Amino acid sequence: xxxxxxxxxxxxxxxxxxxxxxVALRKIEKILPFKxxxxxxxxxxxxxxxxxxxxxxxxxxxxDSDINDAFTVIAATDNNxxxxxxFKLCQEKNILINTVDDKEKCGFIFPALVKKxxxxxxxxxxxxxPIYARFLREKIENALxxxxxxxxxxxxxxRNLIKRxxxxxxxxxxxxxxxxxxxxxxxxxxxxxxxxxIISDLK
Numbered sequence: 001x002x003x004x005x006x007x008x009x010x011x012x013x014x015x016x017x018x019x020x021x022x023v024a025l026r027k028i029e030k031i032l033p034f035k036x037x038x039x040x041x042x043x044x045x046x047x048x049x050x051x052x053x054x055x056x057x058x059x060x061x062x063x064d065s066d067i068n069d070a071f072t073v074i075a076a077t078d079n080n081x082x083x084x085x086x087f088k089l090c091q092e093k094n095i096l097i098n099t100v101d102d103k104e105k106c107g108f109i110f111p112a113l114v115k116k117x118x119x120x121x122x123x124x125x126x127x128x129x130p131i132y133a134r135f136l137r138e139k140i141e142n143a144l145x146x147x148x149x150x151x152x153x154x155x156x157x158x159r160n161l162i163k164r165x166x167x168x169x170x171x172x173x174x175x176x177x178x179x180x181x182x183x184x185x186x187x188x189x190x191x192x193x194x195x196x197x198i199i200s201d202l203k
Contacts, residue, residue, distance in 0.1 A: 005122050010036040018062050019076030020045030023100050027074050041066050072096040103127040112137040117149035151183035154190055171202045
C-alpha cells in the first residue's frame with residue numbers, strides 16, 4: 001500500500017524530536033517553516049540545533065513523559081532499541097511517529113519537500129528510493145519561477161469576486177482558467193481592468 005499525502009496544519013502543535021545529531025537537525029529544518037512547537041530531547045545536542053531560536057531543549061535522556069500531549073514525535077537517535085521503544089510508546093498513545101531510517105516503525109514518512117511561499121509539494125517513492133525523490137524535487141524546484149506566488153495571490157484575490165459575480169460553476173471555472181492562462185503567459189499584463197473584462201464576458 002502507498003502513503004496517502006495528508007496535508008496537516010502543525011502550527012503551534014507540539015512536536016517532540018528525540019535525538020540531537022545531524023539526522024535530527026535535518027528533520028527539524030524540514031518542519032521549521034510550518035511553525036510547530038518543537039521540543040528536542042537528547043543527552044548530546046549539536047550546536048546547529050541549540051542555535052535555532054524557539055526550540056525547547058532538554059539535554060538529557062528521554063523520559064516517557066516527554067511525549068505527553070505531543071501531536072507528533074520524531075525518533076532520530078542512533079539507538080535502535082530506544083527508537084523501537086519510542087515507536088511502541090507512541091503507538092499505545094495514538095501519536096504519529098516518524099522513526100528515522102526505519103520505515104516499518106513509522107506512522108508517517110517525510111516526503112521530499114518543495115516549499116516556495118504558498119506552494120508546498122511533497123514527493124514520495126514510498127520509502128523505496130529517497131535519492132530519486134530528491135531528483136524529482138530538484139526538477140520541480142527548477143520549474144517554479146518567481147511568478148508562482150504572484151499568480152497564486154492573484155487567483156486567490158479574485159475568488160470572492162468571481163463567486164459573487166458569476167452564477168454557475170462552469171462559468172466560474174472558465175474565469176479562473178482564463179485568469180490563470182493570463183498569469184502564465186504574461187503576469188505583468190494582469191490588471192484589475194483585464195480581470196473585470198474576463199468576468200463581465202462570462203456573466
